[in-house]
Amino acid sequence: MKNKPLIIRLGYVHAIMIAATALTPIVCKAQNADPFEISPPTVGYEYRLDIHIDESIEGVFVRSLLPNSPTQRLRLANANPPVIRALRPGDQITHLNGRIIRNGQGLRDASDASHGNVRLTIKESDTLRTRDWDVDPVVITLTANRTAATSQASGVKPVLFAILIADTQDETIGNGAKVSLDQISEQLKQLISKDQLELTILDEDDCNPEKIIRELGVIPSTDADSVFVYYLGHGAFDPLQSQNDPSRGHFMDFKRKDLLRRTVWKYLNAAPAKFRAVVTDACNVQGEADPFEYRMELRARTMQIVGATGLEWLLLGHRGQIDLSAADFGQFAWYSNERGGFFSNQWVQVASDVSLTDWSPFLSQVGQASNKYYVAERERILANPGSIPTDTLARLRSQTSMRTRLFRNQVRRDALPPVNPQLRRMITTTHTTAVPFHENN
Incomplete structure (x- = not known):
């Protein structure tokens, strides 16, 4: 009989975490986190x-x-x-x-x-x-709900379990969170093969720590699958919660209890999966109004895709760890009621590029794009602030850039594509953009 190699290492998992760290002295509880912290119940x-x-x-x-x-x-x-x-x-x-x-x-x-x-x-x-x-x-x-699942048999497609969380009922950023939620969910549906996507949306009353933990505890993933969590809402970091945490105690900020990022990590790390991503576009500034000389337009592009999309490669065709902050320490992340999160807006744009199949160029481009977008929006808003609150304008003036910060980059691409390389699909990507009134449609 021919020798058959076998790895005796069950549950070999990797993780990726991305956070848009925001520090707002007035709204964020940066010195006073009230964490909803719980560990998954042990079953064996x-x-x-x-x-x-x-x-x-x-x-x-x-x-x-x-x-x-x-x-x-x-x-x-x-x-x-x-x-x-x-x-x-x-x-x-x-x-x-x-x-x-x-x-x-x-x-x-x-x-x-x-x-x-x-x-x-x-x-x-x-x-x-x-x-x-x-x-x-x-x-x-x-x-609970996490067993030592072995690798899927050859030929079985990996599944992306995506959980999108948006604080759409928040008084200041709820509208912007809804815009970004719709953009990201639609992009996943467009760029991830239908039979390889399991999408869960937690918004409105479902956007709370208890519900989030409950959903994280029942994902039926195997070690051939990927798990992707994207959060849109308030956040901060608490130095008192920062021990052994490169994000300095980052947490999702809710009205009652807060959810520490490390608690989310505990649940994801208990799950069999080859790849995990947690993206938090979190800040504590009010959404600003767009000046009257600009309007919002919906742009669409249709193309034929052969094989895997860029997003399928990123979320289903890699394994390892990435820890990224959309805003550097001491910086704010920003939202608009009409355009959504500044970082999320550019995440959607860059993730639509089918040629970006590796994390290294993707991270570089999304960092450059989000900073460029912020600088342009900052200049436009300061030139015509309208009714934006004075304290928000003061923060905007003091922050001249929005730089991403990479805590960890340990990721490698799979040798085989995550979908059939001969698969042909027509993909339509959409996004909103601000254009002057004189621009032709």
């Missing part, structure tokens, strides 16, 4: 050896060890003084806790049944002796 544990194996008709053989595998320090059973040895390529694992191991599935099952007490019987490749060795496996906590 998984025990991992973190090794690559080969299966053959003769049994299970070690091919290599993953970094930091616990099998790098095996302890010879009942030895005095202690004898330490690493599992080596070519070693055969014949038993686990006395249970005969004939294949990779048997090794997984025996490990899961071990309750963390693992004794391996190994036919050693260097000494040719068969001896018992003890090892402390990696312990993974399984939570």
Whole structure:
């Protein structure tokens, strides 16, 4: 029988988090977060050896060890003084806790049944002796609705589980949040294959920490899928919540309890998925009115797409971690009642580019575009402020740019496309834009 490589590492997951950090001294509770913090309920544990194996008709053989595998320090059973040895390529694992191991599935099952007490019987490749060795496996906590899902079978399409959260009932930015919500949801429907998209929208009364946590806890993802969370609303960061958090304690700011970003991280990190994204376009400034000499227009573009769109590559064709802030520390993110979030507006524009199939150029372009958009809007608004509140204008004058800040960039693109490369579709992308009255349609 031909040897078949197998990785004994269930639940191997990656994460990506993107945040539009906003600091508004008057509206944001930057020094006084009231977090709604909860951890997913534990329902069981998984025990991992973190090794690559080969299966053959003769049994299970070690091919290599993953970094930091616990099998790098095996302890010879009942030895005095202690004898330490690493599992080596070519070693055969014949038993686990006395249970005969004939294949990779048997090794997984025996490990899961071990309750963390693992004794391996190994036919050693260097000494040719068969001896018992003890090892402390990696312990993974399984939570409600999160089980150790294995990779989907070859040919099964990955699914994007997208959760869009928008504080559309907020008095100051609710209208703008609704604009961006509609733009982003429509873009996902247009640029992600219909049978690979599961879309959930939490707005109006559903936009609250309890509902968000409830939805995050029931996503039926596997480790071949992607999870994408996009939040439109108020936010801030609390230094008192900043320990071991590169975003300095960023949280979603609600009227009652707040939702810490690290709490969202806990839930996403408990989920089997190859890729996770959390985007928060959050600020605490009032939406400004557009001067009378401008009007809003809906622009549309239709094109034929062969294979994966850029957004499918980004959200379904990558794995790893990205941690991005749409506004640098000490800066505001901004909303308009008609155009939505400034950052989200440009996110939609850049994500419509089908040629951007890698995160590196995408992040560069969305950063440049959002800053350029902010600078132009700032100049236009300050030239004709209308009825915009004085304190908002003061913040606008003091902030000359809106720079993105990248906390972490550890991501790689999959070798295979996320959709059939021969798939042909007609895609229509739409966006709103401000144009002078004299511009021709």
